[in-house]
Amino acid sequence: MRVSRPIPLLQAMGLILLVQLFCAGPAHAIQSHGPPEGIYVHLIGHVLYGLAMLGFAIRIRLSHLSVRKSWQLMALGALILTAWNVWAFIAHVLANHIPATDFITNKQGVRMWVALHTPVDWLYYIFKMDHLLCVPAILCIYLALRRMNGTPLMSLKKR
């Protein structure tokens, strides 16, 4: 019986590749991340959060749930949260434009005053008060949930 033998050239190429594997240099597969990425991810998070809340509010408005007061409040809460995300996004962007020298610290190093030279500085000061939007949004959601508990939910059970 005749047995076919592998070609010597192919054998040699295989051997070279095997040797190459043991002499591999850095592949640069893992990319290191610098400090600005954190804020970018956070800003992308705000965008996604804002879009999610906007979508949530629109879906409620378009569904039959919108006739209920509880869901109207939920949609309002979601809309305010959308606005808060926009607000917070702007606040983060503005914070990066205020130089550290504009802040005056106390003896302990805590920032106590800010020098408002330009309109951007003023906007930064105003946009830092994001709780003025965030708290009413959560309040609306709380009122919505409380109202849901007081009325029949969209249910499969016979009431």
Next chain:
Amino acid sequence: MLLSLIPLYLIDICGSMAMLVLSILCMQQAVKLYLRDRENALSTYILWLTSALFSFCLIRPLGHFVKYYLLFTHHATIWQKIAPISGSLITVTFIVIFASTLFFGSMLLIMNRMIRDRKKVEETSSQLLELNKDIESVVSDRTRAELALQLAHEIRNPVMVISGLLHRMTCRQEDRERNIRYRDTVLGQTTKLEAIVNRFEELQSGGEDHFSAIDINELTKDSVKIIQAEAEIKGISISFFPAAKPLFCRGDARYLKVALLHILRNALESCSAGDSIRVETKQVPTGASITIIDDGPGIPPEVLEHIFEPFYSTKEGSTGLGLPYVRQIIREHRGEITIESTFGQGCTVTIILPTHLCELQRGRKASSP
């Protein structure tokens, strides 16, 4: 111009506290809602979403509190190390909220589908119950009528014989005393028998007359609706074409519905997936017509000529009383039923019931010379 940052800090601390309190209250409400109906997809979803919002409302204010505590206790360097972790956690909560919200649309779709299906099941169940009630009522009427007729028939004859004999006895005066004694006894018995007969006759005549003015369009529509779900399951399309105007006739809606459903079920049984059944009502010169046309396999001529004969059936396990009963019901309504079929090309059942208008016209024709 220099502005103090204290108002910002105050708003931040007060806002963070408010958020913390409100988020705890939200969570409490969401858990309460979930516990009220654990099987409800919507309440389960609300719990998920509120939990995601709660995690955001918890981590963010806590981060702010820690920040202010460390800053005002001269540990700013520690805060510089913690800040990226706090920020990252807040970002993670954003993504969790975003992901939770993505399911809202699908969840609404599922809920709507489930509610629609439940309504359908409830509707079918109620129709079945109604139909069952009708059938029970029909069976009860029939049983009562048959019982009354049978008993009346069996008792009436002996009563007549006894009465006749007694009359003869009273005519013969030979043994007067004995005759009188016998006569009194027999008369007493006959009185009892007559009373029984009368009671049974009253039972029969006491049955409620369910005849009333009914709209054939509505009756047919209801019957088609009942078997619609069954047809959908089998993949048979059923369509109803009502007459443009109401077709009023006098009859018993329950009996007619039973008859109509029997014919429709026969059509359904004979058809297979992809076939269609067409039901139409219209005014014809002789009355209101209901036509059921199916494009099933049809009826062979040798079966068709015996189709209304009692106990004749080609189906296994069938009593062969269905169509004879249907014909009896139609005849009791002074109507007619015909079945036409070309084997292999479907079947057409036509029921004609007299309407008020036709009765009037018939009456006029009969009275005219």
